[in-house]
Amino acid sequence: MKIQVSAPARLHLGDIDPFAIGRFGYAPILAIGEPRTVVEAEVASSLAVSGEEAGETEIFAQRVLEVFRLKGAHVEVQRTAPRHAGFGSTTQLSLAIGKAITLAYGIDTSLAELVKSIRRTSTGGLYTFEYGGFIVSGGFKSRPDGGIFMRDDPLIPPMILRSDFPDQWSFVIVRPIKAPKSPDGEAEEQAFKKLHYLRPPVGLTRKAYFLLAAKLLPALMEKDAEAFGSALSEIQETVGRTYRPIQGSVFNPASEWLIPILKRSGETLGYGQTSWGPTVYAFTDGAGPAERIKRFVEAEAGERVAVSIVGPDNQGARVRDLSSHSTG
Numbered sequence: 491m492k493i494q495v496s497a498p499a500r501l502h503l504g505d506i507d508p509f510a511i512g513r514f515g516y517a518p519i520l521a522i523g524e525p526r527t528v529v530e531a532e533v534a535s536s537l538a539v540s541g542e543e544a545g546e547t548e549i550f551a552q553r554v555l556e557v558f559r560l561k562g563a564h565v566e567v568q569r570t571a572p573r574h575a576g577f578g579s580t581t582q583l584s585l586a587i588g589k590a591i592t593l594a595y596g597i598d599t600s601l602a603e604l605v606k607s608i609r610r611t612s613t614g615g616l617y618t619f620e621y622g623g624f625i626v627s628g629g630f631k632s633r634p635d636g637g638i639f640m641r642d643d644p645l646i647p648p649m650i651l652r653s654d655f656p657d658q659w660s661f662v663i664v665r666p667i668k669a670p671k672s673p674d675g676e677a678e679e680q681a682f683k684k685l686h687y688l689r690p691p692v693g694l695t696r697k698a699y700f701l702l703a704a705k706l707l708p709a710l711m712e713k714d715a716e717a718f719g720s721a722l723s724e725i726q727e728t729v730g731r732t733y734r735p736i737q738g739s740v741f742n743p744a745s746e747w748l749i750p751i752l753k754r755s756g757e758t759l760g761y762g763q764t765s766w767g768p769t770v771y772a773f774t775d776g777a778g779p780a781e782r783i784k785r786f787v788e789a790e791a792g793e794r795v796a797v798s799i800v801g802p803d804n805q806g807a808r809v810r811d812l813s814s815h816s817t818g
Contacts, residue, residue, distance in 0.1 A: 492532035492812040493593045495586040498803035499525050499577035500618040501661065502765035503722060504729040506698035508682065509690040513629030515647060518702060518725075520625070520655060521618035521803040522663075525571040527582040530812065531590035534562040541567035543583060550584045550608050554591045557607035558599075563591045574671035576764035581615035584608045586807065593809060602646060611644040617652065622806035624710060626651040626702070655802035656713055660780035662772040664752070664787055665796045669744035672766035685736050698728045715775035719760025722773055726762035742767030748791065755786040 503518040537555060539547045544567075551565050565587060571577035588604045601620050605612070614627030628648035673681050705721035708714075730740030739746050745768040752761045752772040757780075760773035772783050780799045787797050 491594045491596065492530060493590045494528065494530045494810040494812050495590045495593075495807055496810075497527045497529075497582040497586045497619050497807040498522055498622060498805075499527070499571040499579065499582060500615050500764075501771065502576065502578065502614075503762065504698065504702075504725045505613070505733075505765075506702060506725065506729055507629060507695050508685060508732060509695060510630075510632075511690055511692060511695045512699065513647075514632060515613040515627065516629035516699070517614055517627050518624065518706060519614040519618055519627055521622040521806060522661065522800040523803045524798065524800050525577060526569055527567075527571055527579065527586050528569040529565065529567050529583070529586040529590045531563050531565045531587070531594045532813075533594050534564045536562040537565070538562075539565045539567075542570050543567055543573070546580070546583065547587060550587045550610075551591060553609060554588045554607050558592060558595070558597060560591065560595055563594060565591065572665065572769075574674050575665055576672060576767050576769040578612075578615040578618070578765070580674065581610060581612045582619055584610045585616060585619045589807060589809070593811075605644050605646055609642055609644055612647075614647060614649075616646070617649050618803075619807050621652055623802065623804045624651075624653045624655045625649060626707070651707070653710060654804045655710070656715075657801060657804070658776055659715060659718075659802065660774055660777060661800050662752075662774070662780050662783045662787065663769060663798045663800055664745070664748050664771065664791070665769045666745050666748070667794055667796060669742075669768040672742075672768065678766075681736055685733070688735055691732050694728055694732045698725055698732070701725045701728065715773075716759055719758070719773045722760035722762055726760075730763070737766075741770065744768040745770045748787070748795070751787055751790045752783070754790075755783045757783045757786075 498521040501520045507516045571579040573579050588608045617625045628650045630645050709717035741763045758772040763770045
């Protein structure tokens, strides 16, 4: 059997509790239609990988084969989201590989089993992979100074809320072409350890929880785009002040210069940075305003950035059985 898995990228809309005052990694997250990770796998007598990110693909595929005691697979990575740019690319890649291999063998495993097999702790990208839409991830009891991401026993956060996101709401994604990659793996662990040498900013963290619960979520439920954008910007500014000691500024220094441009567009209802960046975004209501923001940013920033318009993905990972040409 040959299986294709197409997984949506995600926007991380603010890690509101990096000091674990409540729960480390508590965050709103959104699945978006593009960019996508596309993986194909079929049963084989040994492991062979091809396409993009072959090194990581082999690692994740081997873990899945060992855990489920499978003999082999041919795995091809056809597309990935830009790596270490704020799209959750590693989580989507690893889950897509695991899903494609297990389904090729006719194994319909649970999300928890899949995460454990690939040994990939995720602060919420596992839920955007599985369900799509807007997610509030409940974070972890564990403190990051004890190790979060570099673990053989991955942590799985509870899903506090999952909601469809209005299809007409849009994000203009802006990624600097020449920018350092965001921290991942051991580098991310070290960044959090450095942050935890500092006194926890209790006031900022409590404000972020309040903004999420009292402003962002009600605006989403009421489909009030202006209120949602305002709350999103407030959360981003608050989270940015929390991370400023290790990030160097409220937003990633490589893309901070883009935030005033997004504000000046005249159509931006909200703005922010996904995860560590360097990708930033403008939020707006509708295709027309999004297209005008895109043109404005391109005129202001020129060839220094890649700009695209994306909407929500309310479905999650799509699975196709290529051996029978059916869609599931």
